[in-house]
Amino acid sequence: MNKIIPVKGMECAACALSIERTLSRKEGVKKATVNYATEKLYLDIDEEVISLKEVEEAVEKAGYGLVIKDDTIKRVLDVRGMDCTACATAIERTLSKNEGVTRANVNYANEKLYLEYTPAKTTMTDIKAAVKKAGYELAEEKAEEAVYVNPYQKRLVYSSIFTLPLLIITMGHMLGMPLPLIIDSHMNPTNYALLQLFLTAPVVWFGRKFFITGFKNIYRLQPNMDSLIALGTSAAFVYSLAGTILIVSSGSPKYAHMLYYESAAVILALITLGKFLEAISKGKTSDAIKKLMGLAPKTAIIERDGMESEILLEEVQAGDIIVVKPGAKLPVDGEVIFGDSSIDEAMLTGESIPVEKTVGSKVYGASINKTGFLKYRAEKVLGETALDQIIKLVEDAQATKAPIAKLADQISGVFVPVVIALALVSSLLWYFAGGESVSFSLTILISVLVIACPCALGLATPTAIMVGTGKGAENGILIKSGEALEAAHSIKTVILDKTGTITKGKPELTDVIGYGIPEEDILTYAATAEKSSEHPLGEAIIKGAEARNAKVLVSESFGSITGRGIFARIEGKDILLGNIRLMDEKGIRVEAEVQDKMTELSEQGKTPMLVAVDGRVEGIVAVADTIKENSKKAVDKFHEMGIRVLMVTGDNERTAKAIGRIVGVDEVLAEVLPEDKAGKVKEIQARGGKVAMVGDGINDAPALAQADIGIAIGNGTDVAIESADIVLMRSDILDVPIAIDLSRRTIRNIKENLFWAFGYNILGIPVAMGLLHIFGGPLMSPMIAAGAMSFSSVSVLLNALRLRRYQPFK
Numbered sequence: 090m091n092k093i094i095p096v097k098g099m100e101c102a103a104c105a106l107s108i109e110r111t112l113s114r115k116e117g118v119k120k121a122t123v124n125y126a127t128e129k130l131y132l133d134i135d136e137e138v139i140s141l142k143e144v145e146e147a148v149e150k151a152g153y154g155l156v157i158k159d160d161t162i163k164r165v166l167d168v169r170g171m172d173c174t175a176c177a178t179a180i181e182r183t184l185s186k187n188e189g190v191t192r193a194n195v196n197y198a199n200e201k202l203y204l205e206y207t208p209a210k211t212t213m214t215d216i217k218a219a220v221k222k223a224g225y226e227l228a229e230e231k232a233e234e235a236v237y238v239n240p241y242q243k244r245l246v247y248s249s250i251f252t253l254p255l256l257i258i259t260m261g262h263m264l265g266m267p268l269p270l271i272i273d274s275h276m277n278p279t280n281y282a283l284l285q286l287f288l289t290a291p292v293v294w295f296g297r298k299f300f301i302t303g304f305k306n307i308y309r310l311q312p313n314m315d316s317l318i319a320l321g322t323s324a325a326f327v328y329s330l331a332g333t334i335l336i337v338s339s340g341s342p343k344y345a346h347m348l349y350y351e352s353a354a355v356i357l358a359l360i361t362l363g364k365f366l367e368a369i370s371k372g373k374t375s376d377a378i379k380k381l382m383g384l385a386p387k388t389a390i391i392e393r394d395g396m397e398s399e400i401l402l403e404e405v406q407a408g409d410i411i412v413v414k415p416g417a418k419l420p421v422d423g424e425v426i427f428g429d430s431s432i433d434e435a436m437l438t439g440e441s442i443p444v445e446k447t448v449g450s451k452v453y454g455a456s457i458n459k460t461g462f463l464k465y466r467a468e469k470v471l472g473e474t475a476l477d478q479i480i481k482l483v484e485d486a487q488a489t490k491a492p493i494a495k496l497a498d499q500i501s502g503v504f505v506p507v508v509i510a511l512a513l514v515s516s517l518l519w520y521f522a523g524g525e526s527v528s529f530s531l532t533i534l535i536s537v538l539v540i541a542c543p544c545a546l547g548l549a550t551p552t553a554i555m556v557g558t559g560k561g562a563e564n565g566i567l568i569k570s571g572e573a574l575e576a577a578h579s580i581k582t583v584i585l586d587k588t589g590t591i592t593k594g595k596p597e598l599t600d601v602i603g604y605g606i607p608e609e610d611i612l613t614y615a616a617t618a619e620k621s622s623e624h625p626l627g628e629a630i631i632k633g634a635e636a637r638n639a640k641v642l643v644s645e646s647f648g649s650i651t652g653r654g655i656f657a658r659i660e661g662k663d664i665l666l667g668n669i670r671l672m673d674e675k676g677i678r679v680e681a682e683v684q685d686k687m688t689e690l691s692e693q694g695k696t697p698m699l700v701a702v703d704g705r706v707e708g709i710v711a712v713a714d715t716i717k718e719n720s721k722k723a724v725d726k727f728h729e730m731g732i733r734v735l736m737v738t739g740d741n742e743r744t745a746k747a748i749g750r751i752v753g754v755d756e757v758l759a760e761v762l763p764e765d766k767a768g769k770v771k772e773i774q775a776r777g778g779k780v781a782m783v784g785d786g787i788n789d790a791p792a793l794a795q796a797d798i799g800i801a802i803g804n805g806t807d808v809a810i811e812s813a814d815i816v817l818m819r820s821d822i823l824d825v826p827i828a829i830d831l832s833r834r835t836i837r838n839i840k841e842n843l844f845w846a847f848g849y850n851i852l853g854i855p856v857a858m859g860l861l862h863i864f865g866g867p868l869m870s871p872m873i874a875a876g877a878m879s880f881s882s883v884s885v886l887l888n889a890l891r892l893r894r895y896q897p898f899k
Contacts, residue, residue, distance in 0.1 A: 092141070094130045096123060098153040111151045115139055130155065164213075165484065166202045168195060170225040172302065172364065173314030174546065175505055179306065183223045187211050198551035202227060224305050241365035248292045248358040252351075255288040259351040278342040282333040285350040293326060296357040312505040314542070320509065321538035322356050325349040325871065328531055346528060349535075349871075356539055356875040363879020381480050381562065384455035389420035392464065402471055409467045413458045421454040422469035430461030437475060437565070437818055482567045482816070486558040491571035493839055494550035504546070508854070512537035515858040532868060536857035540874035545849060545881040549842035552889035557835030560895050565818040566828045573814035577798050577832035581778030583727055583825065584758075584770060584792075587738035587745065589785045590802055590822055591752055592714040596626055598633025599695055600711035602686065611700050611708035612639040614664045618657035621647035626696060627655075629712045654698065665701040666710075677701050683709065694747035719823040721752045726826040726898070728753075737761050737769055737792075766792035783825050800825055827897040838892055842885045849881045 099105060105123035108130065112121035117138025122131040134144065145155045171177060177195035180202065184193035189211025194203045206216065217227045257266060258281070268274075274281040293300075303319030306312050332347025388399050392410040402420050405411070410426070413419055419432070431443035434456045443459050446452055452465055454474040471477070516534035519525045554571050561568050568574050588594050601608045601615075616634035619627030621644060634641055644657040644664075653674065654667015665671060669687065672679050679687075679699065683706055690697040695713040699706050727734045737758040738745045745759035758769055766782075770792050774780050782789065782796035790812040793799030801813035802820050817824040853874075862868045 092132045092134075094132060095156040096128050096130050096148070096153060097156060099123075099128060107151055108148055108153055111147055112144065115144070115147060118144070162206055164204045164206075166204060167228045168200050168202050168220075168225055169228055170298075170302065171195075171197060171200060172299070173197070174548065175306075175311070175313030176225065176302075176315075179223055179309075179311045179313065180220055180225055182311070183219050184216065187216065187219060190216065196551050196555075198548055198555055223309070223311075224302050241361060241368055244295050245358070245361045245365050247295045248354070248361055251288045251291045252354045252358040255285060255292075255351050255354050258285060258288075259348075274345045275342050278336050278345055279340060281342075281345065282336045282348060285348060286330070286333055289326065289329075289350040289354045292354040292357050293322070296322075296361060299357065299360070312509065314505070316505060317508060317538045317541055318356065318360055320512075321535040321871065322353045324531060324538075325353040325356070325535050328527075329353065349531070352535060352871040355872040356535075359872070359875040359879050360539075363882060366879070366883045381476065381483070384418075385474075385476060386418040386420050386455075390414075390417075405467055405470050407467055407470055411465050411467055413463045413465070415458055415460055415462065417458050419452055419454050419456050419458060419465075421467045421471065422474045423452055423465040423467045425450045425452060425463055425465045427464040428462050430463050431459045433457040433459055437479070479562060479567060479818075482569055483558050483562045486554070486568055486570050486574070491550055491554060491575040491839070493575055493836070493843075494571070500546060504541070508537065508541040511854060511858065519859060529868075532871060533857070533859050535871040536869045536874040537854060539871055540853045540857040540869070540878050541850060542846070542853075542878045542881045545846035545885045546843070548882060548885050548889075549846045550839050552886055553835050553839045553842060553892065556889050556892040557831060557838070560892055561828065561831055564824075564827065564831075564897050566824055566831065567816040567818065568828070568832070569814055569816070573798060574832050575836055576779060577781070577815065577829050578836040579779050580732060580781045580798060580829055582733045582735065582773055582776075582780045584735045584737055584773060584780060584782045584796070585754070585822070585825075586766070586782075586784040586789050586792075587736055587740065587748060588714060589820070590783055591720045591736060591748065592716055594714065594785075596629035596696075596712045597715050598629050598636075598710065599713045599715070600690060600697070600709065601633075601637075602710075603708040604680075604683065605705065605707045606702070608708065609637075609639055611710065612637065613642065614659055614662075614702065615666055615698070615700050615710045617642040617644050617659050618647070618655055618664050618666050620644065621657070622649065622655055626698075626712045630710060633712075663703050666698055668698065672699055672701060672706065675701075675704075677704055677706060679706055691743050692747050694744050694751065696744070716748065716751060717820075717822060719821055723822040723826055724753045726823070730826060730829065732826075732829070735773065737766055739763065763789070764791070767795040770795045781825075781829075783822070800828065824897075830898070831895065834895060835892060838889060842888055845888065846881065846885055849877075853877060853881075 096105075096108065099108075108123045109121050112118045112132075117135040118132070119135060120131065120133035123129070130148075132144065134141070141157060145157060148155050168177075168180065171180075174197045177197040180195045181193050184190045184204075187206075189207045190204065191207060192203070192205035195201070196203065202220075204216070206213075220227050258268060258272065261268065268281075270276050272280045272284050299315045300319045300323065303313070303315035303317070307316050307319075326349075328347060329349045332344045335344040335347070336342070385402060387402055389402055389405050389409075390397055390399050390412040391405065392412050397412055405421055411420060411423060413430075415430070425446055425448050427448065429445070429447040432446050432452060433443050434453060437453055437456065446463070452463070453476070454469075455476045469475070512534050515537055516530040519533050520527065520530040550571075554574060557574060558568050568577070585591050601612050603611045612630075612634050616631045616639060619630045620641060631641065642659055644659050645661075646658045647655065648657075649655045650667065650671060653671035654665065656666075657664045665675060665677070669679055669684070683699070686709060687697045687699070690709070690711045693713075694716075695711040697709050697711040700708045700710060724734050733756075734754045735756045735758060736745065736749050736752075736754045738748075739761055740748075740759055742757075742759040745757050749757035761769055766784075766789060770780060770782050774795075774797070779797040781798040781800055782792045783800045783802065784793055785802055789801075793801060793812040793814075798815065799813040800815045800817065802817045802822070802824075815828050817828065857869045857874055859868060
């Protein structure tokens with residue numbers, strides 16, 4: 090077994106040698122090499138002789154540690170029973186006490202637990218039991234969404250049936266709705282009180298989960314939103330129950346003012362309405378994931394032994410021959426073996442123009458076959474396809490927390506206890522210092538408990554991140570984490586790699602100039618000479634000749650001169666193709682006119698080559714790595730956004746500056762070797778401000794890793810580039826400013842959400858405590874407090890959903 094394992098605890102190179110010596114003495118260890126610079130152990134062991142656990146123990150005994158990641162299992166589980174962000178915090182706190190759990194992040198917005206645990210130290214049974222003991226439940230990720238929505242829907246309907254008549258009985262007279270004498274509060278106070286009790290009791294029963302969870306969490310000293318609701322409505326209900334007993338026992342209507350049944354019922358009904366709307370809104374924040382998951386077809390037509398049959402998608406195996414008819418979706422990734430067609434790959438790249446496919450072309454699951462009939466060999470099946478990688482990246486991003494969320498998390502952790510304290514202090518102060526009645530103080534207590542909303546704080550960040558990352562995926566922009574999403578909004582400098590980013594990365598023939606003979610002959614001599622060469626520029630000349638219908642002959646002899654050019658004998662003529670140095674060495678004169686043209690072409694970012702026939706310069710051919718269509722537009726967009734743009738390349742300074750001038754970059758870093766690009770990024774970072782590096786993710790990997798944000802331009806399927814923070818599935822540089830723009834809008838949305846959530850609580854709680862009443866203003870009703878509380882969460886969600894309307898500029 091070969092493994093590369095991170096090592097922790099090393100202080101110098103001697104530590105690395107110590108680990109190597111320790112392991113080399115162990116039987117079964119074939120190889121143990123420690124790289125101190127990368128802090129990694131390159132290990133090869135015979136598993137029948139020694140286990141990875143024994144290796145780990147030996148290293149620990151030597152005073153160091155191994156980070157064996159493969160021992161950790163990652164799972165995403167649905168969480169049932171949460172009612173506010175404090176619930177999510179409680180679950181995280183519970184699981185953090187389990188030694189085997191290395192990561193437990195609960196996203197309240199999509200009600201999922203992102204879990205990492207070590208099977209050797211704990212089991213899923215233990216984890217589920219711990220969560221259940223805390224009052225919640227874990228289920229497999231594929232649990233139906235109806236589990237979350239339907240209980241609120243039924244509870245809302247049943248609660249409304251009893252709450253509406255209760256409101257008419259208690260407040261109908263304010264709207265000119267007289268009550269029958271049999272339930273009139275003055276004529277028949279007992280009937281009036283008992284009817285309210287009978288109407289309120291079912292609403293309390295339907296909302297019993299608030300009380301069960303709320304009081305259970307108070308007992309555990311982990312109060313949440315349910316605790317606030319439970320305390321507030323219980324106070325109203327118990328106080329009303331005492332009033333009912335006094336009315337029944339005395340028959341006097343004077344205790345009618347003690348009845349707060351409608352407050353208890355309406356609070357529960359309004360909170361349920363808020364949770365119902367919240368569940369619907371939260372469902373919409375993950376629409377992007379659902380859309381991606383729904384793209385792949387459920388079945389595939391395969392050909393075995395000459396017979397076609399339809400099977401389930403999960404039954405498709407690598408090597409199967411897939412048959413795709415016009416208009417059908419491709420089930421998995423593979424390579425075309427028969428037919429040609431145009432394929433709509435918009436689901437991967439966001440590019441609406443179909444891509445032509447022939448034998449040997451790669452095709453991708455969930456793309457749509459537009460015209461022809463295709464057969465292709467399956468290569469990557471369910472769980473491995475490009476679409477699956479995209480879904481995983483988006484889910485991983487939604488599992489992370491942006492740094493901006495830390496403040497909200499810290500406040501949410503102490504929010505509920507502080508609110509309970511404020512409610513008690515304010516109600517007691519009004520009763521003892523303010524000389525108010527028990528009824529007045531109770532109103533203060535209930536209003537403060539009910540209006541406080543930790544949910545708005547907890548929803549502010551994750552909902553916006555979910556919508557933002559999902560919207561990015563819809564447009565071919567994969568943002569790997571909340572950290573990357575936040576960091577991208579503050580980018581001040583963008584460094585663009587030239588080849589493959591600003592330019593197409595494939596040289597093309599651009600100019601053919603003849604001085605003494607026709608241009609067609611110049612191209613024939615150049616292409617024929619290059620036919621025996623393997624140089625990329627030569628390939629561009631040959632393709633250019635074929636595109637222009639120029640003849641390509643067979644040379645009688647061929648040779649190359651390193652750094653100068655090539656020579657060949659064609660139809661009895663001696664041909665030289667190369668630079669001015671080659672001509673000088675061969676004693677061939679280059680006229681001033683020709684030299685000026687060579688300089689002009691170089692300044693245009695092209696690579697010119699002289700063509701000499703029998704000792705005389707007869708023409709020039711020029712090749713260039715052509716600039717992508719949107720490169721200048723992207724640079725202009727960066728400047729509009731206040732971002733400085735640099736270009737880095739290994740090209741010579743003249744060619745590099747020519748291209749830089751055409752696209753309008755602020756600074757050109759030329760003649761930089763691939764291994765030196767990371768150093769250049771570090772230099773730019775030293776100037777100040779966050780730096781983004783944009784490259785192809787292969788040669789540029791060290792530079793992408795060094796930058797504050799690494800942005801890799803993929804090819805539509807290369808979605809798992811490790812060194813990048815953001816992956817662009819299209820080879821379009823314009824997607825870079827779009828990604829930064831999306832980040833800015835998402836962070837702005839988060840700040841708006843946090844401002845509303847903080848502002849709501851900062852203003853709402855003092856009003857509920859009676860601040861306005863001190864100055865002769867109104868006292869907040871508990872029912873209004875409940876409505877405001879529900880609206881605060883829903884408003885934050887609705888604000889986050891505005892991001893779904895984001896349209897990238899083009």
